[in-house]
Amino acid sequence: MGQRRILDVLRGETVFPPPAWMMRQAGRYLPEYRETRKQAGSFLDLCYNPDLAVEVTLQPIRRFGFDASILFSDILVVPHALGRDLRFEEGRGPLMTPIDAAGIAKLDDAGARDHLAPVYETVRRLRKELPDETTLLGFCGAPWTVATYMIAGHGTPDQAPARLFAHREPEAFAALIGLLADCSADHLVRQIDAGADAVQIFDSWAGVLDELSFERWCVRPVARMVARVRESHPDVPIIGFPKGAGALYAGYRRQTGVTALGLDWTVPMGTARRLQAEGAVQGNLDPLRLVAGGDALLEAVDAIVGGLKDGPFVFNLGHGITPDTPIAHVEAMLKRVREQG
Numbered sequence: 001m002g003q004r005r006i007l008d009v010l011r012g013e014t015v016f017p018p019p020a021w022m023m024r025q026a027g028r029y030l031p032e033y034r035e036t037r038k039q040a041g042s043f044l045d046l047c048y049n050p051d052l053a054v055e056v057t058l059q060p061i062r063r064f065g066f067d068a069s070i071l072f073s074d075i076l077v078v079p080h081a082l083g084r085d086l087r088f089e090e091g092r093g094p095l096m097t098p099i100d101a102a103g104i105a106k107l108d109d110a111g112a113r114d115h116l117a118p119v120y121e122t123v124r125r126l127r128k129e130l131p132d133e134t135t136l137l138g139f140c141g142a143p144w145t146v147a148t149y150m151i152a153g154h155g156t157p158d159q160a161p162a163r164l165f166a167h168r169e170p171e172a173f174a175a176l177i178g179l180l181a182d183c184s185a186d187h188l189v190r191q192i193d194a195g196a197d198a199v200q201i202f203d204s205w206a207g208v209l210d211e212l213s214f215e216r217w218c219v220r221p222v223a224r225m226v227a228r229v230r231e232s233h234p235d236v237p238i239i240g241f242p243k244g245a246g247a248l249y250a251g252y253r254r255q256t257g258v259t260a261l262g263l264d265w266t267v268p269m270g271t272a273r274r275l276q277a278e279g280a281v282q283g284n285l286d287p288l289r290l291v292a293g294g295d296a297l298l299e300a301v302d303a304i305v306g307g308l309k310d311g312p313f314v315f316n317l318g319h320g321i322t323p324d325t326p327i328a329h330v331e332a333m334l335k336r337v338r339e340q341g
Contacts, residue, residue, distance in 0.1 A: 075141025207244015265318025
């Protein structure tokens with residue numbers, strides 16, 4: 001096996017210049033992605049078509065040579081596998097019928113494995129087709145973040161529908177979170193079985209919760225997932241990304257057991273270094289600096305790499321790349337990171 005530099009970092013080594021990849025690196029900022037997306041017919045069809053999902057996953061590797069390739073899929077394939085309707089509309093994002101307490105009681109995971117079989121086939125093919133030195137990342141959404149879309153039926157600015165539901169119907173919400181934790185952990189295990197080298201848990205809406213709710217709906221479910229994954233794959237690195245967690249980042253790794261921490265762009269460098277003292281960190285360029293380019297981009301790259309170069313660190317964005325990002329800016333970012341050595 002070629003040296004997969006990101007795995008070295010995730011296991012605690014300092015590698016310089018740091019390895020790099022980007023969240024949403026296979027996506028609409030690439031013309032080749034847009035062409036493949038047209039062939040698929042719909043976003044969901046693209047997620048479930050191994051031929052096309054492999055192609056779009058490989059596109060940013062061919063173009064940029066990232067150190068990691070992340071499976072092309074979506075966090076909402078798990079509720080879809082549980083029988084919820086799901087569609088994606090341009091300009092509106094994911095849409096599904098909102099679920100209530102009665103609907104939660106009827107959820108059934110019996111067919112989830114078969115439903116998600118094309119995703120695992122994509123992972124198997126990717127491991128064969130990727131360069132040997134490229135780390136293959138699997139992923140899923142964290143239970144809290146996935147539940148927010150299930151409760152509201154769509155994304156909202158502060159996920160108030162899910163927050164209210166959790167306060168008003170705590171038993172039903174706990175049942176939903178527990179089912180999502182177990183199904184999502186199994187989803188990660190099957191990705192690892194199929195060839196994923198490491199996995200990431202995306203908690204994109206962690207930052208909207210108060211401290212008590214964060215512990216109950218973010219920390220505990222992810223800890224449950226980590227324990228379940230480690231029963232069968234004790235040595236596979238797990239990256240936790242509780243976006244917007246702020247001061248609550250401090251205890252997240254210890255409380256959940258994740259190997260590495262993904263940091264959003266609001267995390268100060270001093271905080272990032274303190275978190276790095278406990279293990280690998282990943283991040284945390286503001287995606288809008290990547291859109292802007294020029295000095296705004298380069299000064300941030302220098303500050304991040306310079307600030308975190310003395311410990312285990314994976315360079316990434318602080319959230320996903322946006323569709324309006326110029327390709328030349330991605331090239332400039334990677335050149336700057338790689339020149340650091």
